[in-house]
Amino acid sequence: MTVPIYGDDMITLLHSTAEELAELEFRFGTTQTAVVDDLIEDSCWSGEPSLEPYLGGKGSAEQRLQALRAALAADDKNSADKSTEWQVSMSQASKLAELGEECPICGGTGQWPGLQGFVACKPCGGAGSKVPTSTIPNSIPN
Ligand SMILES: [Zn+2]
Numbered sequence: 046m047t048v049p050i051y052g053d054d055m056i057t058l059l060h061s062t063a064e065e066l067a068e069l070e071f072r073f074g075t076t077q078t079a080v081v082d083d084l085i086e087d088s089c090w091s092g093e094p095s096l097e098p099y100l101g102g103k104g105s106a107e108q109r110l111q112a113l114r115a116a117l118a119a120d121d122k123n124s125a126d127k128s129t130e131w132q133v134s135m136s137q138a139s140k141l142a143e144l145g146e147e148c149p150i151c152g153g154t155g156q157w158p159g160l161q162g163f164v165a166c167k168p169c170g171g172a173g174s175k176v177p178t179s180t181i182p183n184s185i186p187n
Pocket of ligand 1: 148149150151152153154155156166167168169170171172173174
């Protein structure tokens with residue numbers, strides 16, 4: 046961390062328009078370019094594949110800013126998609142639970158959020174429902 050500000054203030058600077066930039070840079074005591082450099086060169090964003098071409102001070106200030114903005118936008122979209130996906134899973138779980146058909150392991154969601162994205166429930170194969178009785182060896186077909 047080489048700039049004197051964190052998270053939200055950095056994002057504010059990154060998304061500021063040319064008109065408000067001077068005032069914001071004065072208020073935060075750092076520059077947009079410094080924030081871009083810090084995030085690309087020395088943060089958890091440094092490993093981001095779309096930013097790799099800019100590592101080591103490569104690209105113009107404008108190119109670096111645009112690349113970082115794009116990476117942040119993609120990450121925001123990814124988070125929103127995950128949240129939507131989880132809501133769908135929860136809704137499926139409550140429907141299955143109402144019917145008494147929910148998988149006892151995942152509770153009907155079929156998956157759960159893990160560090161590397163969603164983890165599918167193995168016992169129900171991600172379906173969220175109890176294993177169909179037809180697959181239990183001792184069941185008698187109708
Ligand atoms: Zn399950």
